[in-house]
Amino acid sequence: xxxxxxxxxxxxxxxxxxxxxxxxxxxxxxxxxxxxxxxxxxxxxxxxxxxxxxxxxxxxxxxxxxxxxxxxxxxxxxxxxxxxxxxxxxxxxxxxxxxxxxxxxxxxxxxxxxxxxxxxxxxxxxxxxxxxxxxxxxxxxxxxxxxxxxxxxxxxxxxxxxxxxxxxxxxxxxxxxxxxx
Numbered sequence: 001x002x003x004x005x006x007x008x009x010x011x012x013x014x015x016x017x018x019x020x021x022x023x024x025x026x027x028x029x030x031x032x033x034x035x036x037x038x039x040x041x042x043x044x045x046x047x048x049x050x051x052x053x054x055x056x057x058x059x060x061x062x063x064x065x066x067x068x069x070x071x072x073x074x075x076x077x078x079x080x081x082x083x084x085x086x087x088x089x090x091x092x093x094x095x096x097x098x099x100x101x102x103x104x105x106x107x108x109x110x111x112x113x114x115x116x117x118x119x120x121x122x123x124x125x126x127x128x129x130x131x132x133x134x135x136x137x138x139x140x141x142x143x144x145x146x147x148x149x150x151x152x153x154x155x156x157x158x159x160x161x162x163x164x165x166x167x168x169x170x171x172x173x174x175x176x177x178x179x180x181x
Contacts, residue, residue: 004166006035019044032171033079033159050155057148061091063114064152066101070115071156073102073178074122079163080156082172102178113139114149121153 009020009030016038024030037044054064065088072080085098097107104115117136120128136146162168 002032002036002167002169004036004039006030006032006169007038009035012038015041016044019048023048029171031083032168033083033163036166036168037162047155047158050151050158054148054151054155057151058142058145059148059152062088062093063106063111065091065093066097066106066111066115067118067149067152068156069098069101070104070118071122071153072160074119075157075160075164077160077163079168079170079172080160082170082175085175086172099176099178110139110141114141118149118153121150122157126150 007016007020009017012020019041020030020035020038023034034044034047037047055061059067065084068080068084069088071077072084081102085095088098088101089095093101100106101115104112104119106112106115113136117128117132120132133146136149137143141149
């Protein structure tokens with residue numbers, strides 16, 4: 001059971017209601033993650049603003065969803081893995097590709113390098129070597145894109161940890177467990 005219940009739109013103040021209605025308009029639903037963050041408009045707006053800003057970057061929606069999946073898997077966040085599996089399909093990923101992304105495997109070498117780097121950032125708490133960054137550059141990523149990879153990892157760590165603390169109820173379709181390889 002969630003430690004914090006999602007904000008009920010009928011009981012929300014006008015600013016929170018407007019925020020939730022805007023999310024509903026954009027997504028066709030208000031995910032429990034956002035309606036729970038809405039207990040603090042600062043938190044909900046920070047998340048939505050960070051996410052919106054990153055969507056204007058140069059990384060493709062496909063890669064951003066793959067990054068969310070590898071980070072969610074690394075942090076054992078069932079909510080985020082389920083949400084980004086659904087969103088990833090909307091960004092053109094197949095079911096197999098969503099599972100592969102959770103394992104840090106991309107559709108090509110460049111994607112795999114970015115996903116491996118993201119997993120390394122999570123596992124090693126951001127402590128990477130010059131060689132690690134150089135490997136990402138050699139895969140064709142610019143310094144700006146490397147910065148966006150780091151930012152996407154940070155955004156997803158935030159949502160992973162929020163969901164762990166709050167125990168957000170998953171409101172996306174369940175995803176398969178990954179077979180151990």
